[in-house]
Amino acid sequence: MNLIVLAPVAATLALLFAAYFSFCVIKESEGSDKMQQIAKNIRTGANAYLVRQYKGVGFFFLGMFIVLFLLSSFGYVSVFVPFAFITGGFFSGFSGFLGMKIATSSNARTTHACSKSLNAGLRVAFSSGAVMGLIVVGFGLLDLSIWYYILDWYYRGLPIAERIVYITSSMLTFGMGASSMALFARVGGGIFTKAADVGADLVGKVEVGIPEDDPRNPAVIADNVGDNVGDVAGLGADLYESYVGSIVSSCALAVAAGLGMQGVIIPLLVASIGVLASVIGTFFVKTGEEASQKVLLGALRRGIYCSAIIIAIVSYFLVVQVLGSEYIGIYFSILCGLIAGLFIGFFAEYFTSSTYKPTKQLADSAVTGSATVIISGMSVGMLSTSLPVIVVGISVIISYIISGGMNNFNLGLYGIAISAVGMLSTLGITLATDAYGPVADNAGGIAEMAGLDAAVRKRTDALDSLGNTTAATGKGFAIGSAALTALAFIAAYKDSIELLVQKNHIDFTFDLSILNPQVLIGLFVGGMATFVFAAFTMNSVGKAAGMIVVEVRRQFKEIIGLMEGKAEPDYASCVDICTKAAQKELIKIALLGVATPLVVGLILGPNGVAGLLAGATTTGFILAVMMANAGGAWDNAKKYIEEGNLGGKGSDAHKAAVVGDTVGDPFKDTAGPAINILIKLMAMVSIVFGLFVLTWSIL
C-alpha cells in the first residue's frame, strides 16, 4: 500500500530532470546580437499573449469558482470541489507556461547549434521538448498525489468505499479545471498561431512574393510567437489534461470494479513508472553527427521504444504486487493500451508523411489545382479515420475481455480505462518528441530573419519536417486516449448520479439503451456539438486571419521602404491583433463546452447527458482524427512539392498545395486537437453538476 509514495517521488524526479535539461539548454549560446534580439521579440510577444490570456481565463475561473462555491454551499457538490477546480486549471496552465518559457529560450539556441551541426540542433531542441514533457507528467502526477494525500487524510473517518468516492470525485473536479484551462490554451493559442500563420502567408508569400519568415513581413514575429503559444503552451495544457483525465477516470471506477483502494493507486503507479521510464528513455535519444532524417527519426523512436519496454516489464510486477496475480488481466489491459498507442502513432505517420502513398497522391492532385487538392485532402483525412478507430475498437474489446469484463462488467470498464493510462504512460517522452517541433520551426524562422547561411536553414527545415510527423503522433495519442477514457467518464457519470440518487432519495433509474429517445437525441446533439465547436474555432481563425491580412497590407502600403528592407515593420501591432482576436472568441467557445451538458441535462435528464457524451466521443473522435491527419497530409504534401517534386516551389502545383496547407492549418492546429478537450470538459461538467441537473431536469 505504501507503494503510493512512488508517485510523488517519480514526479519530483521528473521535475528535477526537467530542471537539469533546462540548465543544459540555457548554457548554450543564443548566437549573434541579431538572433538574440529576434528571440527577445518572440519572447516578449509570447509573454504578452499569455498575460492577457491568463487575465481572460482568470475571469472565467473566478466565475466558475463562485458557481461551484455556491453549489457546494447548497450541498450540491463537496467542499473541495471549487478548490480542486482552481488548482487543476492553475497547474494545466502553469505546465503550458513553463513549456513555453523553455521553448522561447531554446529557439535561437537551436538555430545557433544548427550552425554547428544537425545533431547539435536536435539535441538542443529535443532537450527543450524533454523539459516540457517532464514538466507535464511531473506536475500532473505530483498534483494528483498531493490531492490524494489531502483527501485521503481528510476523509480518513469514512468507510473505505465512501472515502474513495469522495476522493475520486474531487480529483475529477481537478481534471475539470485542467480541461477548462486546456481548452482556453489550445483554442486561444490555436487561433493566435493560425491567424498569424495564415495572415502572414496570404499577404507575404502569395501577394507580395517574399519567402516565409522574411523579416520584412510584419506578421512574422506574430507567426513565431504563435508557434509558442499554440503548439507549445496549448499542447502542454492539453496533454496535462489528457494525462490527468485518464488517471482520474480510472481511479473513479475502482470501487465499482471491486478493487478498492488498490484500484485507485494502480493508475498512479503505472503513471509513475511511465515517468521514470521516460526519463531513462530521453538518454537514448542521441545520434552520430550529420545523420540523415531517417536516422534522426529512428533516434527519437528508440527513446520511445525503450520507455515502452521498461513500462511493459515493470507494470507486470507492479500489478502482481499490488492487485495479486488473479488480476493479471489488468496488466494486459495496460499493455494493450501501450501497444495501441504505438499503432496509432504509426498510422498517423502513414497518412501524413510524404514517404507513404496517401500524401504522395495528395501532392499529385495538386497538379490539377487547388480544388482537387482540397477534395483529395478531405478524402485522405476521412479515410485515415478507419485505422485508428479499428485499433481503438480492438483495444477496447481486448482490454475489456482480458481484464475480466465478461464476468464482472465494472472490472472490464476499469480495464478499458486503465488501458488509456497505459497508452499515455510514455507521455513524458512522446511529448518531448512532439514539443521539440515548434522549437525547430522557430529556429528556422530566426535563421531566416537573421539572414544566416542557407545550410543552417536547411538543417532547421529538416528538424521542422521531422516535427510534423511527431506532432501528428502526439495528436493521435491525445484523441485516442480520449476515446478510451470516454467510456470511463460515462461510467463515472452513471456511478456518481446513482450515488446521488441513492443518497438524496430521488426517483430516477438509468436507461442507457440506444433505443431510449433521450439517449438517441443526446447522441445527435453530442455529435453536432463537436461540429459546431469546430466551426466556431475555424471561424475565429478566419476572422482573425482576415484582420492580419488587412494590417499587413496596410503596413506594406504605408511604411515607406519596408519592401526594400530599409524600414522596420511594426511587429507588435500584429501580435496585438492576434492576441485580442483569440481572446474575443474564447468565452463563446468555453461556454459551448460548459453550457451544452447543462442544457441537455435540464431538458433530457441524465440519460440524455450520457447520450451526449457518447455522441460527442463518437463523432468527435472521428472528426478530430480526420482534421489532424488531413491537415498533416496537406502540410507535408506542400513540403514534398517544395523539395522539388512535381515542379517544385513557385509551380502551379505548389500554389495549389499552399491553399491546401492553409486550409489544413486550422484543421490540425486549432479545431482538431481541441476536440478531445471539449469531450472531456463536457464529461466532467456533467459529473460536477450531476445533482443540480438531477434536481431540476424536466424529463
Next chain:
Amino acid sequence: MNLIVLAPVAATLALLFAAYFSFCVIKESEGSDKMQQIAKNIRTGANAYLVRQYKGVGFFFLGMFIVLFLLSSFGYVSVFVPFAFITGGFFSGFSGFLGMKIATSSNARTTHACSKSLNAGLRVAFSSGAVMGLIVVGFGLLDLSIWYYILDWYYRGLPIAERIVYITSSMLTFGMGASSMALFARVGGGIFTKAADVGADLVGKVEVGIPEDDPRNPAVIADNVGDNVGDVAGLGADLYESYVGSIVSSCALAVAAGLGMQGVIIPLLVASIGVLASVIGTFFVKTGEEASQKVLLGALRRGIYCSAIIIAIVSYFLVVQVLGSEYIGIYFSILCGLIAGLFIGFFAEYFTSSTYKPTKQLADSAVTGSATVIISGMSVGMLSTSLPVIVVGISVIISYIISGGMNNFNLGLYGIAISAVGMLSTLGITLATDAYGPVADNAGGIAEMAGLDAAVRKRTDALDSLGNTTAATGKGFAIGSAALTALAFIAAYKDSIELLVQKNHIDFTFDLSILNPQVLIGLFVGGMATFVFAAFTMNSVGKAAGMIVVEVRRQFKEIIGLMEGKAEPDYASCVDICTKAAQKELIKIALLGVATPLVVGLILGPNGVAGLLAGATTTGFILAVMMANAGGAWDNAKKYIEEGNLGGKGSDAHKAAVVGDTVGDPFKDTAGPAINILIKLMAMVSIVFGLFVLTWSIL
C-alpha cells in the same frame, strides 16, 4: 379495415396524373433542329450510362439474389425475401429511369418555353418534376400495397401477430433492394455528374477561359448528361428508398406497439393521403407571366403548403377512424414530422441561400482567396448542422411523448417512426419542386449551346438558381427522415433478432446500453463508416474528374479548329470515360454498405450491430447535413458574386469562389446525399442477415 384499398387507388391515381403531366410536356415543341439535336445527344448519353449502370447493378443483384436464395433454403430468411429484394431494387431503379426519361424530354422544351416567358418555362420544368414526384410516390405505394396483399393472403393461416411479422420482414427486404439500387444510382450518378462538371469547369472555365456550357467544351454534353443521371435518376431512386423505408419501418413496429394490423395500414394510408394531397397541390403551382424569382418560389411553396394542410386535416380523421380517438397522439406525431420537415426545409434555405447572412459572409471571405473561402464554407456547413439536429431532436421527443411513449415504450417508438412518414408525406410535391432543378439546369445548357438569345439564358438561370434552393430542401428531407427512421430500424432490428432468438432457442439477450463496449465500438465503427464512405465517393469523383481533365486537354490540343468553333469536339468519349469511372468504383462502395454490418455482427454480435447503426446515424446525419449545406452555400456564394457583387465574374473573388463551388460539388451531390442511403442499407442488411450473424457471431 378495408380502407387499405385507398393505397393502390391513390397510387394508381398518382401514376395516371404522372402520365397526364408527361403528355402535357411532350406536346410542347422542342425548338429548333439544333436544340433537338443537342437534346438528343444528352438523351443518348444518359441512356448509354443507365444501360451500363443497370448491367453492373444487375450482377450485384444477381449475386445478392443467390446469397439470399441460399439463406432462404437453409431457413435463415423467409422464402419471399430474395424476390422482395429484387422487386425493391427494380422499382427503385425504374422510378429513377422514368424520371430521367421525362427530364431528358423536357430540357429542350423548357428552353423553348423560356424563349416565350419565364412562367412558361417554369410550367414545363415543373410538370417534368411533378411526373418524377408522382412516379416515385405512386410506384412506392403501389409496390408496397401489392406486396402487402400477396403476403397477407399467403400467410392468412397464421395468427395475426406472427402474420404481421412475416409481412413486415418481407417488406423490409423490399426496402433493402430499394436501398441497394438507390446507393448505386445516387453514388454512380453522383460520380458521373460531378466528374463531368468539375472536369469541364477546370479546363473550360479556368484554363481555356470559355464560358460554362460552351459547345466547344468536349465535356459539356457529359456535364448535361450528368445532371440527368445524378440529380434526376439518382434522386428518384434515393427518395423512392427513403419513402418506402419510412413506411416499412413504421409497419414493422406495429405489433410491438400493440396496434396490430391497424398499425400496419396507418403508414400506408397516411402516405396515400399524401399522394392525393400532392396531386392536388401541383395544381396550385402557377403564377402570372414574368413574375419575379421570389414570386416563383412563393408559387412552389404554395403547392407544398396546400398539400401539407390537406394532409394535416385528413390524417386526423384517418387516425380517429382507424385507431380510435384514444390513439390521437399518433396523429400529433404525424403532424410533428410534417412540421419538422417544413422547418428543415427552411433552415436548409437559410444556410444556403444568398439572401441570408451565412452565404453572404461566405462570399465576403472569397475576397481573401480560395483558402479562406474553403475554411469559411466548412464552418458554415458545420454550423448549419445545429438547427436540423435540434429540430429532429425536438421532433423525436415530442412524437415519442405525445404518442404515449412514457407509458408504452414501443408505442412511443412507433410514434417516432410514423413522424418520418408524416415528414415524407408531402414527397409527391416536394420532389416535384426538387426534380425540376436539373431540368432547368439542362435547359440553360441547351440555350447556351444552341446560341439562343441572352434573355432566354437569363430566364433559365433564374429557374436554375431557384432549383438550388429547392434541392437543398430535398436533401434535408431525405436525411432528416433518415434520422427519424433510424430509431425505428434499430428497434425493428432488435425485434427481429429477439423473434429469431425465441424461435431458434438461441442463448442471447440484448444489452444496448452505451456502456456496453460492444455497443460503444459499434458506435465508433458506424461513425467511421460514414467518413470512409464519403472519402471513397469523393476520391472517385477526384479520380474521374482527373481523367476528364486529361481528355478535354487532349481534345483541345489535338482537334484542330476546336477552339475557333470550326470543328466538333468528341462529346461521346467524355461521356464514356465518366460512365466507366462511375461504374468502376461502385462495387467497392456497395460492398462497404453490405459488408460492414456483417463483419461487425460476426465479431461483436447483435449489440455491436445496433451500436453500428446508431453510430452511423448520428455521425452520418451530421456529416450529410454539413456536406449538403456547405456545398449549397459555396454554389450560391459563387452565383452571388457572378451577379456582380464583390467584383463580379472574372474577379479574384470569383476565382476563389469557383474553387469553393468545385469542392462543394462532390460534397453536396455525391457524398452528402448518399449517406442517408448507406445508413438505411446497413440497417436492412443487418435485419435480413440477422439469423446468420446470430448463429456465427464470435461474441
